[in-house]
Amino acid sequence: MYQLEVAPGVTFVEGERRGRFPYGDVLVLEGREARVLVDTGAGEEVLAGVLDRGPVDVVINTHYHIDHVRGNVLAASRSPGAAFWCPEGEKEPLTSWEGFLRFTGFDDPGLDDARRFRSGLGWAPTPVVRELVDGEVLDFGGLRATVLRLSGHTPGHTGLWFEERRVLFTADIDMSSFGPWYGDVFSSIDDYLASLERLERLAAGTSGPRVVLTSHRRPLTVESFRARLPAFRARFEEREERILSMLAGVGPLTLEDLAARWPIYGRQSRVLPGLMKSERLMLAHHLERLARSGRVRCVAGPGGEKVWEAL
Ligand SMILES: [Zn+2]
Numbered sequence: 550m551y552q553l554e555v556a557p558g559v560t561f562v563e564g565e566r567r568g569r570f571p572y573g574d575v576l577v578l579e580g581r582e583a584r585v586l587v588d589t590g591a592g593e594e595v596l597a598g599v600l601d602r603g604p605v606d607v608v609i610n611t612h613y614h615i616d617h618v619r620g621n622v623l624a625a626s627r628s629p630g631a632a633f634w635c636p637e638g639e640k641e642p643l644t645s646w647e648g649f650l651r652f653t654g655f656d657d658p659g660l661d662d663a664r665r666f667r668s669g670l671g672w673a674p675t676p677v678v679r680e681l682v683d684g685e686v687l688d689f690g691g692l693r694a695t696v697l698r699l700s701g702h703t704p705g706h707t708g709l710w711f712e713e714r715r716v717l718f719t720a721d722i723d724m725s726s727f728g729p730w731y732g733d734v735f736s737s738i739d740d741y742l743a744s745l746e747r748l749e750r751l752a753a754g755t756s757g758p759r760v761v762l763t764s765h766r767r768p769l770t771v772e773s774f775r776a777r778l779p780a781f782r783a784r785f786e787e788r789e790e791r792i793l794s795m796l797a798g799v800g801p802l803t804l805e806d807l808a809a810r811w812p813i814y815g816r817q818s819r820v821l822p823g824l825m826k827s828e829r830l831m832l833a834h835h836l837e838r839l840a841r842s843g844r845v846r847c848v849a850g851p852g853g854e855k856v857w858e859a860l
Pocket residue numbers: 612614702721
């Protein structure tokens with residue numbers, strides 16, 4: 550197990566398979582008044598190792614995705630008094646399976662049906678008792694963190710800013726080579742871009758972070774984080790250009806036909822459950838945004854079906 554105390558009381562613990570999906574890295578925060586676990590998707594063995602060293606008082610879920618919450622049940626069973634906190638507005642997908650389907654889009658009859666693979670997903674209700682609001686300061690006794698709402702990936706997706714320790718945790722804004730992910734119903738490209746801008750400003754400040762932690766890679770220096778930002782953000786535009794050139798080359802296409810050309814993920818040899826769902830929803834968010842800026846429009850095709858055309 551790889552773990553690193555990046556500052557007093559702030560320990561990064563790498564998830565199984567180096568924290569890659571369907572696992573994720575977690576943080577252990579140790580203040581005088583509370584021991585806190587941030588996210589629980591590290592995998593059973595890693596998480597049990599964390600909980601073997603003592604129970605936690607609080608579990609914070611940065612958002613409702615499975616690779617961040619799958620260990621909530623284990624954390625609750627090993628820490629019976631633990632309080633579960635989540636971002637404002639994300640209680641529904643954490644407490645209700647129907648809510649989870651509504652937020653992720655797995656319940657759309659035309660999309661992959663999550664009902665079939667519920668057990669594989671490992672979803673279970675989380676007893677959320679508090680919703681965290683942007684800007685509020687959490688004080689664990691000599692260790693404080695400011696709640697940083699970083700919407701876009703999901704509507705409430707939340708990071709933490711340990712100002713006194715100069716450590717920034719950006720959760721799933723992870724500087725991966727894939728780039729930003731926004732494949733749920735209430736994901737938003739505009740919000741994601743605003744969150745990147747917010748992080749860029751914070752990282753550029755003279756009293757900004759020294760270390761940046763994410764949910765899916767080992768700790769980065771702030772210099773490395775800043776160096777990776779432009780390429781990460783450029784994915785939005787690259788994907789948009791691919792969508793536009795497909796429409797310009799082939800002519801008007803339905804959302805389904807366009808998704809089958811995989812403009813976001815690239816052609817897949819093996820389609821994992823949920824992947825086409827993500828492709829279609831990310832594509833839909835792009836098309837809506839392109840329509841708002843007048844670069845595509847949605848019209849009726851020959852059979853009355855909705856097709857998208859480049860302008
Ligand atoms: Zn996520």
